[in-house]
Amino acid sequence: MAEKVLMKGNEAVAEAAIRAGCRLYFAYPITPQSELIEYMSKMMQKAGGTFIQAESEIAAINMVYGASGCGKRTMTSSSSPGISLKMEGISYLAGAELPAVIVNVQRGGPGLGDIQPAQGDYFQATKGGGHGDYRLIVLAPSTVQEFADMADLAFELGDKYRNPVMILSDGLLGQMMEPVEFKAPKTEKEIEELDKQHYDWCMYPNEDEPNHHHHEINSLEIDPLVLEQHVIKLGKKFDLIEKNEVRYEEYNISADNDVVVVAFGTAARIAKSAIDELQENGKSVGMIRPITVWPYPYEEISNVLHDKVKKVVVCELNLGQMVEDVKLAVNGKLPVEFIGKVGGILFTPDEIKAKILEGEGE
Amino acid sequence: MEIIAQRPKSLTDTPFTYCPGCTHGISHRLIAEAIDELEMRNQMMGVAPVGCSVFAYKFFNFDMAEAAHGRAPAVATGMKRARPDMHVFTYQGDGDLAAIGTAEIVHAANRGENITVFFVNNAIYGMTGGQMAPTTLPGMKTSTSPYGRDEKDIGYPIQACELINSLRAPYFIERVSLLSPQDILKAKKVVKKALQFNKEERGFTFVEFVSTCPTNWGLSPVDALAWAKENMLPFFPIGNLRDRSIEGEK
Amino acid sequence: MARMTVNAELCKGCGLCIPACPKNIIRFSEEINSKGYHYSECFDQEACIACKLCYTTCPDVAITVEK
Numbered sequence: 074m075a076e077k078v079l080m081k082g083n084e085a086v087a088e089a090a091i092r093a094g095c096r097l098y099f100a101y102p103i104t105p106q107s108e109l110i111e112y113m114s115k116m117m118q119k120a121g122g123t124f125i126q127a128e129s130e131i132a133a134i135n136m137v138y139g140a141s142g143c144g145k146r147t148m149t150s151s152s153s154p155g156i157s158l159k160m161e162g163i164s165y166l167a168g169a170e171l172p173a174v175i176v177n178v179q180r181g182g183p184g185l186g187d188i189q190p191a192q193g194d195y196f197q198a199t200k201g202g203g204h205g206d207y208r209l210i211v212l213a214p215s216t217v218q219e220f221a222d223m224a225d226l227a228f229e230l231g232d233k234y235r236n237p238v239m240i241l242s243d244g245l246l247g248q249m250m251e252p253v254e255f256k257a258p259k260t261e262k263e264i265e266e267l268d269k270q271h272y273d274w275c276m277y278p279n280e281d282e283p284n285h286h287h288h289e290i291n292s293l294e295i296d297p298l299v300l301e302q303h304v305i306k307l308g309k310k311f312d313l314i315e316k317n318e319v320r321y322e323e324y325n326i327s328a329d330n331d332v333v334v335v336a337f338g339t340a341a342r343i344a345k346s347a348i349d350e351l352q353e354n355g356k357s358v359g360m361i362r363p364i365t366v367w368p369y370p371y372e373e374i375s376n377v378l379h380d381k382v383k384k385v386v387v388c389e390l391n392l393g394q395m396v397e398d399v400k401l402a403v404n405g406k407l408p409v410e411f412i413g414k415v416g417g418i419l420f421t422p423d424e425i426k427a428k429i430l431e432g433e434g435e
Numbered sequence: 436m437e438i439i440a441q442r443p444k445s446l447t448d449t450p451f452t453y454c455p456g457c458t459h460g461i462s463h464r465l466i467a468e469a470i471d472e473l474e475m476r477n478q479m480m481g482v483a484p485v486g487c488s489v490f491a492y493k494f495f496n497f498d499m500a501e502a503a504h505g506r507a508p509a510v511a512t513g514m515k516r517a518r519p520d521m522h523v524f525t526y527q528g529d530g531d532l533a534a535i536g537t538a539e540i541v542h543a544a545n546r547g548e549n550i551t552v553f554f555v556n557n558a559i560y561g562m563t564g565g566q567m568a569p570t571t572l573p574g575m576k577t578s579t580s581p582y583g584r585d586e587k588d589i590g591y592p593i594q595a596c597e598l599i600n601s602l603r604a605p606y607f608i609e610r611v612s613l614l615s616p617q618d619i620l621k622a623k624k625v626v627k628k629a630l631q632f633n634k635e636e637r638g639f640t641f642v643e644f645v646s647t648c649p650t651n652w653g654l655s656p657v658d659a660l661a662w663a664k665e666n667m668l669p670f671f672p673i674g675n676l677r678d679r680s681i682e683g684e685k
Numbered sequence: 686m687a688r689m690t691v692n693a694e695l696c697k698g699c700g701l702c703i704p705a706c707p708k709n710i711i712r713f714s715e716e717i718n719s720k721g722y723h724y725s726e727c728f729d730q731e732a733c734i735a736c737k738l739c740y741t742t743c744p745d746v747a748i749t750v751e752k
Contacts, residue, residue: 097517123516127509128542135506135539139482139513142500147513165503276498276514278521279477287447289492290500436686440740440750451745455722456699460744616705616738649699656699 077252082217082242083108085253086176087116089224090148092258094267095174096122097147099136101129103155104188105244106178110150130155134162134175141171142290144268144275146228150176152244153194154185157202163237164203167307168292170274172231174224175209176240178247181417189417190244190339195394198241199367206304208311210238210318211367213337217251219364225256232270234314241366243390245339245419320364321373324348329357331381332429335374335399336388337363339419344388347425358429366395374402384408386429391415443467445476447496454561456656458613458646459488462555462626465619466524467495469627475634478521480514482507484536486528487561505536508543511550522633524551529568530560533593540599544639547604551633551640553626554595557648558667565651569593572666577651592670596643600676606638608677612645612668614660625675632680645671687735688751689727695747696724702739702748708732711739 080088087109090098098113110126117124123140127133133149140147151159156177166173179194181187196202198211210230214220220242227238259267268277276288294300324341325348326333336344341362348358361374378385384407387396396411403409412428414420442448445467453459470476476497483491485504492499502510507525515523532540532554540552559577560566566579570592574583596610607629611622622644629640645667647659654662689711696718702725703711710732713723724747727733735752 097513099513125512125516125546128538131506132509132512132539132542135503135509136513136516138502138506139500139510139515140517141513142510143480143514143517145517147517161503162506169501276480276500276521277518279479279497281477285477285496286498287496288498290498291492293489293501436688436751438749439735439752440737440748442746442749446746450695453744455697455744456701457744460746461742464744464746616741619741656701657704660701 077254079250080217080253081108081248081250082220082246083178083248084112085217085221086224086240087112089221089255090174091116091120091122092256093146093225093228094259094264095146095148095228096120096264097140097145098122098149099125099127099133099147100149100151101127101133101155103152105180105190105247106150106152106176108247109176109178130158131162134159137173138162138166138169138171141166141173142169142276144271144277146267148174148176150178152178152180153182156194156197160203163209164205164207165292166237167203167207167209168205169290170235171237171290172228172235173237174227174231174240175237176242179241179243181415187417188244190390190419191415191417192243192338192340192390193394193415194241195366195389195391198239199369207307208314208367210234210236210314211241211365212238213241213364213366214246215338215341215362217246217249218253220246221253221255230318232267234310236310241338243339315368318365319368319370319373321370322362322364323377324360324362325352325357326359326361326377327357328379328381330359330377331383332358332386333377333382334358334360334386334388334429335363335395336360337366337395340388340390343420343422344425346422347429350422351426351429369398371398371402374399375404378403378406382407384410386410386412388412388420388425390419443471445470445479445496447494449493451494452490453487454650456647456649456659457487458644459555461613461619462553462644462646463491463494465623465626466526466553468623469630472627473630473634475522475630480518480521480523482511482514482523482525484525484527484531486531488526488528488555489562491526505531505534506539507531507536508539508548508550508552512543512546512548515548515550524553524633526553526555528555528561529557529570533569533595541602544599544605544641545602547638549633549636549638551629551642554641554643555646556595556643556671557646558592559648559651561648561651572670594671596641596676599641604639605641605677606679607632607640609675610643610645610671610673612673614645614647614664637680643671645673686752687733688730689733689739690749691725691727692747693718693724695745696722697745698722698724699744701742701744705738705742707736707738708734
């Protein structure tokens with residue numbers, strides 16, 4: 074399937090999810106991801122799957138919990154205020170060790186905010202949002218192609234680690250159209266095989282003794298000693314994910330860099346333009362773009378801060394969230410500066426250039 | 436001599452954690468007996484609530500999911516849609532179904548999901564120590580209505596069967612009592628009917644059990660049955676509200 | 686011939702079986718189980734008619750009835 078089609082981000086990720094073998098989708102409409110649920114309402118039915126517009130984002134994430142408990146690939150999507158509603162469900166998914174894909178098409182916040190693109194849910198996605206000791210694998214696309222590719226990756230990672238996975242997108246990527254190339258769709262046989270991979274823990278048709286199974290999809294452990302062991306086990310899983318699943322992009326990284334930029338998603342696209350323009354004028358700026366914002370590329374950032382680099386500039390469409398992780402990565406070696414934009418407004422390449430050049434020649 | 440009454444196969448050997456005389460144990464057993472008799476055990480999946488019966492996943496001898504508070508009908512929806520060849524029921528208490536989970540039960544019923552919902556009504560929140568429930572009776576003292584439920588301030592008990600009966604899709608709705616052995620035998624027939632309809636994919640079925648909470652009512656188990664007969668039945672009348680099989684509907 | 690047997694360890698001494706029995710042949714035992722409950726017992730098996738009402742009302746599935 075080498076043909077490229079021009080598609081909106083919201084629709085591309087939906088199409089990619091169906092091709093990845095997702096046959097159950099539950100969601101509630103919210104701007105700016107309504108195209109996703111509308112696409113699914115047509116195409117999921119066409120694929121012979123289940124589409125339910127649930128009564129709320131809370132109901133939707135709980136339907137995901139039920140379907141995932143049966144070992145099936147299942148997905149939900151929403152935008153910032155709706156994602157807040159899903160946080161209880163996400164904690165339960167993580168506690169019960171259930172795979173699931175949650176797409177967040179971010180908008181301005183807090184509260185009802187507005188419907189323009191933003192990156193204000195970084196803390197919510199990477200530092201909790203839900204209660205208790207859990208981690209969400211968080212993928213941050215910056216093109217429509219990447220957004221679509223992350224559907225399959227999210228399902229794979231979810232199955233591999235028995236953990237929920239979030240695709241942290243935003244209203245710009247959700248609404249813009251770019252050329253996308255899709256993977257070949259999974260066959261019904263492949264989907265059947267995917268189903269069977271979870272038979273050691275999921276709910277599925279039973280048999281009489283001695284092959285009778287009693288599987289519990291559950292996160293309650295009332296005995297503290299047992300809960301302790303369970304949470305320690307989860308912790309070991311998260312350590313493994315941190316060790317093996319960091320993904321990032323190096324952009325214009327070289328021995329000539331005297332500034333390093335760190336940005337994710339849409340902010341990184343804008344930063345790339347700034348970096349290109351500066352490079353044309355002979356100033357070498359490199360960028361690390363985290364593709365996974367959890368696990369975070371701390372080491373990978375630290376490794377590019379050679380002696381010539383004078384400072385790190387973090388660009389985010391929020392008041393300053395990922396910048397805290399960058400400071401951890403830099404660990405006091407260099408000054409870390411921040412340029413943000415809130416209200417659902419985007420910064421321009423010129424604004425980023427100005428921040429990068431700030432203090433030069435002083 | 437042969438055994439004519441013993442622990443159903445659909446119950447595990449795990450002793451119930453319920454208080455002495457709590458009718459949860461009776462409703463669990465009725466459901467398990469019906470599942471055995473209808474030979475549904477190997478296709479069965481259940482959803483446990485949050486409340487005293489949060490450990491129901493330990494007591495039923497087939498695959499079980501534990502849901503967040505109130506969310507069981509949504510979890511059950513996901514399960515049934517994921518495995519349509521299997522059968523699903525939820526088991527919920529007053530807080531789970533009639534307080535925090537009101538949206539989820541109304542919409543699962545409204546969609547006509549092919550599940551059975553078992554609702555245990557004892558007019559109080561047991562697990563958390565006896566607080567007021569949406570089903571608490573006017574004037575009834577609980578740990579959060581210490582001067583008695585004031586209906587002028589906080590309204591009247593919710594009648595879940597009647598609420599569900601306002602929706603078009605549900606197939607079967609009945610309220611039963613566990614307040615005497617004879618009532619329990621009648622309740623068993625209703626439970627079995629609801630699960631039979633579930634097995635035949637006829638649609639959404641709902642059974643409400645008028646139950647007791649001796650511990651939080653401050654009564655002995657035997658006195659609790661009597662109190663419930665006198666005080667709960669007027670608000671929660673026993674009987675069938677809907678049975679679409681009667682009109683010959685499939 | 687009929688017999689009702691109480692699993693003493695499962696019985697919580699709730700007493701529901703006692704008024705349920707139409708023959709009035711169930712009482713609390715003098716003994717207690719490991720949890721400290723005076724469990725139920727049938728004191729006149731000859732009179733048992735295997736009506737199963739004790740089993741029906743027992744919330745702990747502690748009773749087995751034979752015929």
